[in-house]
Amino acid sequence: PNLPSLPPNNSKNGFSSSTTIKSFINLDQGDPMLFKEYWRKMSEKCTVVIKGCELLSYLSDLGNVCWFMMPELREAIKRLHALVGNADTNDKYIVVGNGSTQLFQAALYAFSSSSDEPMNVIAASPYYSEYEEQTDILHSGVHKWSGDAMKYDKNEAYIEVVTSPNNPDGSIRGPVVNNKKCESEGKLIHDLAYYWPHYTPITHKANHDLMLFTFSKCTGHAGSRIGWAIVKDKEIAKKMTKFIQMSSIGVSKESQIRVAKIIEVLCDIYENFKCSGSSKETELFFELSKCLMKERWEKLREVIKQSNDFSLPKFPKAYCNFTNESSETYPAFAWLKCNKDDDCESYLEKKLKILARGGTRFGSDPRYARVSLLGKAEDFEEFLKRLSIDMN
Numbered sequence: 001p002n003l004p005s006l007p008p009n010n011s012k013n014g015f016s017s018s019t020t021i022k023s024f025i026n027l028d029q030g031d032p033m034l035f036k037e038y039w040r041k042m043s044e045k046c047t048v049v050i051k052g053c054e055l056l057s058y059l060s061d062l063g064n065v066c067w068f069m070m071p072e073l074r075e076a077i078k079r080l081h082a083l084v085g086n087a088d089t090n091d092k093y094i095v096v097g098n099g100s101t102q103l104f105q106a107a108l109y110a111f112s113s114s115s116d117e118p119m120n121v122i123a124a125s126p127y128y129s130e131y132e133e134q135t136d137i138l139h140s141g142v143h144k145w146s147g148d149a150m151k152y153d154k155n156e157a158y159i160e161v162v163t164s165p166n167n168p169d170g171s172i173r174g175p176v177v178n179n180k181k182c183e184s185e186g187k188l189i190h191d192l193a194y195y196w197p198h199y200t201p202i203t204h205k206a207n208h209d210l211m212l213f214t215f216s217k218c219t220g221h222a223g224s225r226i227g228w229a230i231v232k233d234k235e236i237a238k239k240m241t242k243f244i245q246m247s248s249i250g251v252s253k254e255s256q257i258r259v260a261k262i263i264e265v266l267c268d269i270y271e272n273f274k275c276s277g278s279s280k281e282t283e284l285f286f287e288l289s290k291c292l293m294k295e296r297w298e299k300l301r302e303v304i305k306q307s308n309d310f311s312l313p314k315f316p317k318a319y320c321n322f323t324n325e326s327s328e329t330y331p332a333f334a335w336l337k338c339n340k341d342d343d344c345e346s347y348l349e350k351k352l353k354i355l356a357r358g359g360t361r362f363g364s365d366p367r368y369a370r371v372s373l374l375g376k377a378e379d380f381e382e383f384l385k386r387l388s389i390d391m392n
């Protein structure tokens with residue numbers, strides 16, 4: 001791999017603590033700009049033309065539970081999961097949402113709406129920082145955030161959110177609430193935003209009651225705001241559809257059409273590669289994106305190895321049924337531990353002018369901070385340079 005070479009002096013990478021760092025780099029959000037180069041090459045193939053007279057109706061598919069979902073998007077999503085083998089869509093309902101953010105709230109509503117008391121919503125720490133605010137934003141009395149699932153010992157019904165691979169730390173997870181200790185009924189939401197081959201080996205076809213996926217992290221088209229839920233229970237799928245109807249009367253058809261087209265292009269390339277050899281290896285989205293993620297992780301690990309200031313989690317290898325090779329997880333975020341300061345976020349901000357999200361936001365330790373690895377190449381390279389600054 002193309003790793004940065006270190007100059008042969010004791011001020012690693014040519015920087016020292018007296019080096020002035022000019023501007024901030026923002027690695028707080030997971031904006032997926034890393035994939036833009038790939039899509040630039042596919043620009044023409046993915047272009048969608050929508051005429052002035054098209055897509056006027058609110059309605060899409062009245063015979064289906066999710067009546068505002070366009071059939072071409074439903075078929076494209078099924079095709080994508082069949083190609084990747086990461087989720088079982090057979091005999092399940094698919095609900096489209098404005099990002100998986102809206103579907104998370106729809107799932108909370110669906111699981112809580114028959115309960116008299118506010119439903120406890122929990123996730124094992126460190127958990128995705130937005131769950132807490134999304135749960136409590138309305139102070140609704142329908143559900144309430146109840147913190148770390150590892151510590152949950154109430155005898156009350158709960159919803160546990162299982163994020164795998166996890167945001168922020170990339171760990172592979174399952175539910176943690178000990179059902180023997182807690183006799184109450186528990187519902188599970190599996191947030192599988194990062195269960196795609198460029199981030200982690202695809203070890204099995206996920207087949208849970210309620211799974212959330214997002215186009216944002218799959219291909220990087222976060223701006224289209226398309227997410228989907230794969231749901232076993234028809235009544236739950238109906239309630240989620242109702243929630244989306246009440247909050248936005250559906251999901252933009254322009255977005256649905258665009259996403260269906262991009263998925264179609266992505267899948268066609270694989271099919272042409274396997275069947276007729278008319279696509280090139282360099283056009284395979286997941287393989288190419290996995291190389292990008294791997295390269296970033298290898299560069300980052302190399303820089304961290306030279307430094308006593310930070311450490312990173314390690315990930316076990318697993319066999320990926322999609323790429324047919326054994327590999328590590330290459331998460332979208334680095335969960336950095338600062339060995340020099342009790343407040344990693346403030347250390348990064350004050351000393352290195354790097355904006356990251358501190359551990360407390362994830363219900364965890366402030367010695368950790370989450371740094372996005374999905375940003376633009378120049379920001380990533382600058383991040384590596386700054387981590388190499390010798391502060392001693």
Ligand code: PMP
Nearest residue numbers: 099100101128167193214216227
């Ligand atoms: N779940 C997880 C774990 C995420 O990291 C994100 C995006 N950062 C989301 C959900 C929300 O994604 P969307 O863009 O689909 O709303």
